[in-house]
Amino acid sequence: MSLQHYLVISAILFSLGIFAVLTRKNAISILMGIELILNSCNLNFVAFSRFVTPSENIVGSEVFRLDGQIIAIFGIVLAAAEAAVFLAIILAIYREFGSIRPDKVDTLKG
Amino acid sequence: MNPLENIESLAYFAPEILLVIFAAAVIILDLLVKNRESEKVAYLALVGLGCSLVAILITNSILGTNESKNLFFGMIRLDGFAVFFKVLLLLATAATILFSLRSEELDVRLKGEYYALLLAVTFGMFLMASATNLLMIFIALETVSLTSYILAGFLTHSPRSSEAAFKYITYGAVASGTMLFGLSLIFGMAGTGDLATIGQQLPALLGSGEVTALGVLIAITFILAGIGYKIASVPFHMWSPDVYEGAPIPITAFLSVASKAAGFALFLRFFFSGFGNSEVMQSIDLGLLLAVVSALTMTIGNLAALPQQNVKRLLAYSSIAHGGYLLMGAVLLTNGNAAIVDKGIGAIIFYLIVYFFMNLGAFYVVVLIANEAGSEMIDGYRGLSSRAPLVAGAMAIFLFSLTGIPFLAGFFGKWVLFAAVIEGKLYWLAFVGLLNSVVSLYYYARIVKAMYFETAEDTDRLSFSKGTFALLSVFVVPTIFIGLLNIFYSLSERITLQ
Numbered sequence: 001m002s003l004q005h006y007l008v009i010s011a012i013l014f015s016l017g018i019f020a021v022l023t024r025k026n027a028i029s030i031l032m033g034i035e036l037i038l039n040s041c042n043l044n045f046v047a048f049s050r051f052v053t054p055s056e057n058i059v060g061s062e063v064f065r066l067d068g069q070i071i072a073i074f075g076i077v078l079a080a081a082e083a084a085v086f087l088a089i090i091l092a093i094y095r096e097f098g099s100i101r102p103d104k105v106d107t108l109k110g
Numbered sequence: 111m112n113p114l115e116n117i118e119s120l121a122y123f124a125p126e127i128l129l130v131i132f133a134a135a136v137i138i139l140d141l142l143v144k145n146r147e148s149e150k151v152a153y154l155a156l157v158g159l160g161c162s163l164v165a166i167l168i169t170n171s172i173l174g175t176n177e178s179k180n181l182f183f184g185m186i187r188l189d190g191f192a193v194f195f196k197v198l199l200l201l202a203t204a205a206t207i208l209f210s211l212r213s214e215e216l217d218v219r220l221k222g223e224y225y226a227l228l229l230a231v232t233f234g235m236f237l238m239a240s241a242t243n244l245l246m247i248f249i250a251l252e253t254v255s256l257t258s259y260i261l262a263g264f265l266t267h268s269p270r271s272s273e274a275a276f277k278y279i280t281y282g283a284v285a286s287g288t289m290l291f292g293l294s295l296i297f298g299m300a301g302t303g304d305l306a307t308i309g310q311q312l313p314a315l316l317g318s319g320e321v322t323a324l325g326v327l328i329a330i331t332f333i334l335a336g337i338g339y340k341i342a343s344v345p346f347h348m349w350s351p352d353v354y355e356g357a358p359i360p361i362t363a364f365l366s367v368a369s370k371a372a373g374f375a376l377f378l379r380f381f382f383s384g385f386g387n388s389e390v391m392q393s394i395d396l397g398l399l400l401a402v403v404s405a406l407t408m409t410i411g412n413l414a415a416l417p418q419q420n421v422k423r424l425l426a427y428s429s430i431a432h433g434g435y436l437l438m439g440a441v442l443l444t445n446g447n448a449a450i451v452d453k454g455i456g457a458i459i460f461y462l463i464v465y466f467f468m469n470l471g472a473f474y475v476v477v478l479i480a481n482e483a484g485s486e487m488i489d490g491y492r493g494l495s496s497r498a499p500l501v502a503g504a505m506a507i508f509l510f511s512l513t514g515i516p517f518l519a520g521f522f523g524k525w526v527l528f529a530a531v532i533e534g535k536l537y538w539l540a541f542v543g544l545l546n547s548v549v550s551l552y553y554y555a556r557i558v559k560a561m562y563f564e565t566a567e568d569t570d571r572l573s574f575s576k577g578t579f580a581l582l583s584v585f586v587v588p589t590i591f592i593g594l595l596n597i598f599y600s601l602s603e604r605i606t607l608q
Contacts, residue, residue, distance in 0.1 A: 014291055017287070018284070018288075021280075021284050027276070027280075030280060034283045034284060034287055037284065037287035037288070037290075037291070038287050038290065040291065041287065041290040041291045041293075041294045044291065044294035044295070044297075044298065045294050045297060047298075048294065048297055048298035048301070049297075052298050052299075052301045053301045053302070054301060067297075067302065067303055068297060070245070071244070071245045071248075071294075071297070071303065074245060074248070074249060075248075075290065078248070078249065078252045081252070081256055082252070082256060082279075082283055085256050085259055085260060085279065086279050086283065088260075089259065089263055089272065089275045089276050089279055090276070092263060092266065092272040092275065092276075093272050093273070093276050095272075096268075096269040096272045096273075097269060097272075097273075102276075102280070105273050105276055105277075106273075107269060107270060107273055108270060108273055108274065108277075108351075108352040108355050108356050109352070
């Protein structure tokens with residue numbers, strides 16, 4: 001597998017995520033789309049880190065820097081935090097509007 | 111200049127550490143205080159902000175002028191630019207807490223979390239103003255966003271507020287996801303997350319053909335989605351009117367000033383350190399892109415504000431327009447001449463100081479009128495000149511300053527900005543900005559007309575406490591005099607990025 005394979009997969013994941021956010025009629029599905037977007041970024045970071053980041057030669061052995069992997073771990077943590085807040089807000093929406101369909105939530109406009 | 115290690119950095123990180131400590135202390139005090147009406151928690155939060163301010167000033171005096179330190183192995187940078195934004199953001203938070211104390215909208219039962227979250231969001235904004243690594247940029251942005259979503263939806267029993275939070279998080283999560291994708295592309299091109307290293311490597315990479323200009327442009331466009339959403343620039347502005355209308359008024363004030371200032375701090379540092387090389391800017395034609403975004407942002411903001419009836423919503427569109435004016439200064443970053451780049455940054459900083467006073471002041475009046483007259487609509491401002499002459503006068507000053515009528519602060523802010531843009535030879539952009547200022551007079555004047563030339567059915571005088579007038583004068587006096595004092599000009603000229 002080369003870098004291109006990973007990049008193509010992550011581009012497909014990203015596009016699917018955007019597609020889900022734009023077309024789904026349910027707040028939970030929108031959240032799933034957002035998770036897809038964030039995970040495509042994590043995949044990108046890890047792939048780039050493995051293929052692009054220069055390896056260093058320390059005491060005769062080749063050592064890979066893990067910058068991208070670290071960013072991916074932070075990305076996963078932040079995605080979890082975002083999901084928690086999103087679900088809490090969906091709960092509040094359900095209490096106030098009796099529905100989690102985004103098109104029903106439209107009192108503010110103009 | 112070598113970056114400092116973790117332990118060495120802690121001393122310079124004291125302002126942020128103090129904010130976190132006080133955020134925890136606020137939650138603990140909230141558990142201890144029995145009386146739910148007590149305002150002790152808010153005062154503790156204010157004390158925390160005060161301690162942090164002192165720490166900022168001390169670190170600044172250790173730092174000396176025109177020096178900078180890279181902290182935590184180059185994750186964040188402490189320089190005059192960061193110090194300025196930290197002070198501005200901190201004062202905006204303090205003003206928000208004072209507004210919240212006087213706002214009758216907010217539920218007293220949920221006080222502790224509210225103030226803790228405000229301190230947490232300030233912490234995130236401090237990081238936004240000083241982040242110099244792709245990872246740090248993303249973490250700072252998410253810290254600010256996640257806490258802002260909760261604050262926008264803080265009125266748990268108001269459908270409006272929940273809806274605002276829902277729209278905010280849907281737009282925000284997609285925007286920050288898109289930005290992360292762009293950051294990953296940049297990371298892949300340079301092989302590192304450090305902005306300064308990226309800035310050094312990009313010209314060589316572009317020159318050798320390893321990286322194409324189109325690739326960089328695509329990555330930057332993705333990143334602009336995240337930053338543009340924070341500063342509410344077209345086409346990522348759609349969330350802002352709904353969120354500003356639905357959120358509690360003090361939070362609306364906070365988002366329109368602090369969130370925007372932090373977004374601009376991140377914007378300037380990111381493009382200056384990462385893409386500051388003029389060859390890179392020229393090869394991807396970033397200047398034109400930013401100039402068009404700026405012109406569209408102010409035009410759409412001003413035109414959409416014209417028919418609004420809700421003052422909060424009107425001020426939301428007005429703040430989009432002001433984001434557009436500020437972006438004019440950011441366009442100058444792409445100018446090859448270093449003196450003009452500094453002028454652009456100086457103009458943005460001066461405008462932000464002015465904007466801080468006039469916009470927060472206008473929102474404070476909105477809080478007061480919502481309390482006393484129970485209305486956020488323009489109709490609720492009818493006959494205010496006879497019901498509350500001082501408040502009406504203050505509101506008129508803020509609105510005229512936002513328009514840019516001489517010789518209020520807003521006029522000098524725009525003067526400095528337009529002068530810098532004209533010096534950068536972007537005549538058409540300055541012309542668009544000038545036309546927009548004229549358009550904006552119409553909707554600001556509608557509020558003034560309601561206050562002075564229309565009569566209300568309800569003619570009782572509104573009474574306000576002495577503290578209210580004291581706080582109001584904190585915003586009125588600078589709005590009148592800031593442009594006449596030399597110190598703010600020299601301050602904004604001294605602050606540059608390196």
